[in-house]
Amino acid sequence: MKKCLPLLLVIFFATFSCKKDCKPKEEDSDKISLENAVVVKEGSFVFSKQSAGSGRAVVYRQVNGKYVLGLEQMSLNAGHDLDVYLSTAVTGGKAVKLFSIRVVDGKFYYELPAGINAADFAYILFISDTANEPVAVAALK
Numbered sequence: 001m002k003k004c005l006p007l008l009l010v011i012f013f014a015t016f017s018c019k020k021d022c023k024p025k026e027e028d029s030d031k032i033s034l035e036n037a038v039v040v041k042e043g044s045f046v047f048s049k050q051s052a053g054s055g056r057a058v059v060y061r062q063v064n065g066k067y068v069l070g071l072e073q074m075s076l077n078a079g080h081d082l083d084v085y086l087s088t089a090v091t092g093g094k095a096v097k098l099f100s101i102r103v104v105d106g107k108f109y110y111e112l113p114a115g116i117n118a119a120d121f122a123y124i125l126f127i128s129d130t131a132n133e134p135v136a137v138a139a140l141k
Contacts, residue, residue, distance in 0.1 A: 032109040034070075037062045040118055041140035045126075048135050051078070055104070057124040057138040067112040069124065074104040082126040082135055086116065090123055090137055100129065 037060040044056045055074030061067055069086070076082075081102050087095035098110060112118060126136040 032068055032111055033062070034060055034068065034109070035063075037068065040067070043124070043138040043140045045124075045136040045138045048133075051135045053077075053136060057140065059118045059140060061118070066114070067116065067118040069098065069110045069112060069118075071104050071108040071110075074106060074108065076101075076104045076126075076136075078102050078126075078128075078135065081129045083129055084110075085123075085125040085127060086112070086118065086121045087123045087125050088121055090125065090134065094121075095125070096121075101126075 040059045040061050042056060042058040045053065047053045053074070053076040055076065056072050058070040058072055059067060060070060069084075079102070081100045083100050084098045085095045086098055087093055096113075096116060098112070101108070122140055124138040124140065125134050127133065128135050
């Protein structure tokens with residue numbers, strides 16, 4: 001049992017150290033390849049009066065069939081976490097939480113989870129975790 005204890009501790013730590021909605025790492029964004037990827041949808045963000053920022057959302061389909069969300073030409077410093085959703089409507093409708101983010105300066109890429117067809121969604125929403133309302137909306141066309 002003593003020989004197995006270090007292995008069990010590693011497994012326990014790896015399993016419970018990260019919540020399901022962990023923040024993506026910038027290093028992961030740098031590893032995503034957009035070579036030969038096709039733009040499926042894109043749209044510019046419109047920010048609420050309480051927020052300042054700029055940028056656009058671009059959904060790419062890679063040659064392997066996976067979708068990637070690109071936050072490009074972004075200038076955002078929220079001061080608190082914003083939850084990022086892929087949604088069928090600005091309010092109501094079907095929505096999938098992708099990740100939480102606080103600061104984006106430049107570009108950031110996120111591979112969408114398997115099984116999500118980006119063509120089914122029309123909006124990228126930044127929702128304030130404190131006020132639970134949209135801070136920015138990009139209509140994807």
